[in-house]
Amino acid sequence: MPDSREIRIDPATNTLIRQGVPSIVNFYDLHGLEEALRIKEETGARVTVVTMGPPPAEKSLKTCIALGADEAVLVTDRGFAGADTLATSYVLAKTIQKVEQEWGKVDMVFCGKQTLDGDTGQVGPGIACRLDLEQLTYVSEVKQVDPIRRTVRVGRKLEDGAETVETRMPVLLTALKELNRVRRASLPGVIRGHRYKPIVWTTADFPDLDRSQIGLKGSPTIVAKTWVPEAKKVTCQWLSGENAQAAAAGACDALWDNNLPARLGWIRGGAVHD
């Protein structure tokens, strides 16, 4: 994905300037990869990395190989362009099925919590749904992976607290940054990544692909309009800041003028029913 923090907007055309924007591995995905590599070290699992994107995404896959993934697949085709989350999850689900045909059964799928550019968090649940996998989103800790019982126990971090959930494999997990600390590539890893040529699959590699479900055509949502939001500006009334007491009195007057003490229940009066 393009590094959205580096994207600028062309003020004349209101469009994004992607030129010269580096392609990076989505930061949450790296945490997913890190956890997969840890499980690999513990259980001897095989780690396959897949991405759907334009050819330059190859570079990101090399990074994943450098970190320790066994193989990496780039799913790329002009027909995939313009995909929203529904169409993306369709292609990635198809890709995972093909990975199973090539390298054996997939027990765990890791995704990032969300991408940095799209920010939707919908592709993970979409893949889980299509492949009928158990779904564990917002995972902050993998507490246990039991290959015999085929269960996974995780901690999930939510707005109001933390939850421990156990479920069966196959399972899809989406990673928070709290999940782990991402390793640095070793020197042999870097060399391996540099030499590695990612496997490329196009629409031709998916004989049973439903073309009405990919790319723009397979995307129910369309961007109708983009605009640069006008900053919501209000006219600031200046209160005297010459000394603290005057400023405090001014601020309090402002609160009282706006009926806040009554609305906040500090004092009686001003309420509708009184």
Place this chain on the structure above:
Amino acid sequence: MTDAVQVQEYDWSGYRGVLIYVEQREGRAKPVSWQLLGQGRRLADKLHTHLMAVVIGGQIEHLAKDAVAYGADRVYICEAPELRDYRTRPYSRLMMQLIEEVKPEIVLFGATATGRDLAGAIATHLPTGLTADTTELDVEPDPSRLLLASRPAFSEKMMATILCKQYRPQMATARAGVFEALPRDNQRSGEVLRLESRMGEDDIAAKVLDFVRDQTSVNLEEAEVIVAGGRGLGGPDAFRLLEELAEAMGGVVGASRAAVDAGWIGHEHQVGQTGYTVRPKLYFAIGISGAVQHTVGMSNAELIIAINKDKEAPIFQFAHYGIVGDLFQIVPALTEEVKRRKLAGEPLASEEGEVGA
């Protein structure tokens, strides 16, 4: 290019009404649920249609009444012991069953962890379009009845309006704190209908082993008064001054990302893009310069008072009242003044002479 764009007419007349997913835990609804009902009411009125709510859980009976009081015409309620904790499968099955039955034209969820988890699963199953994390929702009237779902894109640098023309229902998740709940009206009447859960505990693979509520969480989303501090505080100690002011006003302490990143205060206090979106009645921005990252999270506050040393700080473009000066002197003075006037029960300017207390 033009002949590639085919205008096809779809008949969606079988899909009517707006459906809101009411998210709850342990029988307490998330504030975003009522905010969405408020916005859903506006959309439904514009489309001359009805507003529906759905509540799923264990021991949630009372929430049906709440949903009506906050604007729903009809509430679907599904209560069962195995639904006590949110789990994707049973919840999404129920939602699918309901959506297939009532055919709403619009379905909205809070953009919370649970809301996103659930909406993502349902949209794929149906299938239909789902717009994430919207901050503006509007509808086009008849005949298109399209949901205009707008959301920030590319690190808040742009806004995009997203449409779902060829599928129903149209679905979106919406940020907490962006929309306004209607005032609670206990006189409103509405219909309450029951849904039956068709999955027993044995059919559900996922088990929630425990839930530990975050005791440190400050509940910025529900606060009526927020006293927020930023880089200008210079260190963690100054937050104590803000705490005192917040306490005097029955509010809570917020912070900008700069203050959180510096480690002066916990992330649970952060207001802004990567923190909470808030809409209190009163917001103090103290020593906060006003980067977009922060202002997207607080500009919906009803009244904003900013205190900053720098008169040119962008925060003053958002503030209704501005004070240029030294926060270390002004904040304590303000705390004292608020306490003094509250004690005195000082009447409102407009009511002078009437309230003699």
